Amino acid sequence: MVKKDGKIKIRSMGIYLPEKVLTNLDLEKMVETSDEWITTRTGIKERRIAAEEQVTSDLGVAAARQALDRAGLKPEDLDLILVATNSPDTLFPSTACWIQKKLSTREMPAFDLQAGCTGVLYGLIVAEGLILSGVCRRVLLIGVDILSKITNWEDRTTCVLFGDGAGAFILEESDDDSGLLSHFWGADGSLGELLMLPGGGTLHPASEQTVKEKMHYIHMKGNDVFKHAVKRMGESILEALKSAGLDKHQVDFLIPHQANLRIIDAIGERLDLDPEKVVVNVDRYGNMSVATIPVALYELQEEGKLQPGKIVAMVAFGAGFTWASAIYRW
Ligand code: UT7
Numbered sequence: 001m002v003k004k005d006g007k008i009k010i011r012s013m014g015i016y017l018p019e020k021v022l023t024n025l026d027l028e029k030m031v032e033t034s035d036e037w038i039t040t041r042t043g044i045k046e047r048r049i050a051a052e053e054q055v056t057s058d059l060g061v062a063a064a065r066q067a068l069d070r071a072g073l074k075p076e077d078l079d080l081i082l083v084a085t086n087s088p089d090t091l092f093p094s095t096a097c098w099i100q101k102k103l104s105t106r107e108m109p110a111f112d113l114q115a116g117c118t119g120v121l122y123g124l125i126v127a128e129g130l131i132l133s134g135v136c137r138r139v140l141l142i143g144v145d146i147l148s149k150i151t152n153w154e155d156r157t158t159c160v161l162f163g164d165g166a167g168a169f170i171l172e173e174s175d176d177d178s179g180l181l182s183h184f185w186g187a188d189g190s191l192g193e194l195l196m197l198p199g200g201g202t203l204h205p206a207s208e209q210t211v212k213e214k215m216h217y218i219h220m221k222g223n224d225v226f227k228h229a230v231k232r233m234g235e236s237i238l239e240a241l242k243s244a245g246l247d248k249h250q251v252d253f254l255i256p257h258q259a260n261l262r263i264i265d266a267i268g269e270r271l272d273l274d275p276e277k278v279v280v281n282v283d284r285y286g287n288m289s290v291a292t293i294p295v296a297l298y299e300l301q302e303e304g305k306l307q308p309g310k311i312v313a314m315v316a317f318g319a320g321f322t323w324a325s326a327i328y329r330w
Contacts, residue, residue, distance in 0.1 A: 167294020
């Protein structure tokens, strides 16, 4: 039974961003595109790309180590490793288990959660249930993706959009006023085909044909996704604010999933928020899928903006379609 008056909090955070920077000018040499098109249509200027030898768990481990260090904890102090990803090291075992191996933790549960770009917020909600019901005391939640390895680098409609990165949260029950105040989540599987990686599962098992038809890469009907993203993220944040008993004007910072600056601006406008309150890093990292929100939150803290009491609204949308929002008092 979840304690109704309880809250979970983010005890510490960590991130990892690969060193290699790929700029729009670099992309101009790879596909028929331009810095001008990418900038005006998406707001992206550059993104990070994982090294050839790096796998998803490597990025996740780096972010996790930083979060553990910052909390003064050791891997054995955790109760659960929960990884949100859409680009796992292997279909199985889960990336969470590979991360457990690399962190050399004691035995503990570890599993992946797949919910498109919404994964980290879904993870926060799952962790809340597990912590407040007493199943776990301390959860390591990681959002990590290496989309560059599942991107068709000949498809200009997708390859200019994505980047690689990781963020990690150590989650515990809150002992003060801070923490996760409310959330809202949803999905509509009937629209799944608009954003998918069709090959390699049981629907289209890997074959010469799936490789030839580039089915092991991200396929997206960008325009359709765009419309649904704006609608669902806008609605979802209002629902979560309502559950928290807060008005949109009480939001100090809005962290929307970073897919496209035009989507981010549209949500900020819908909520009638001062642009300074809307967190943007899509220009520097592109769409890192599940890593966008943890990296943005981490950077906000690094900038010294997360004073106690600040209200942070986070909202995401992704493949599935899935969407979720979370209201957090720092
Ligand atoms: O993270 C999960 C959620 N994902 C998203 O939220 C992504 C949502 N979608 C988007 O961000 C936008 O739809 C895109 C950035 C993907 C595309 O922007 P758009 O304004 O919807 O463009 P479009 O797809 O309607 O394409 C407009 C034109 C087309 O040419 P024609 O048919 O008008 O001649 C495209 O072929 O732009 C062309 N185009 C490009 N031109 C130069 C598409 N990609 C490129 C490119 N460079 N990279």
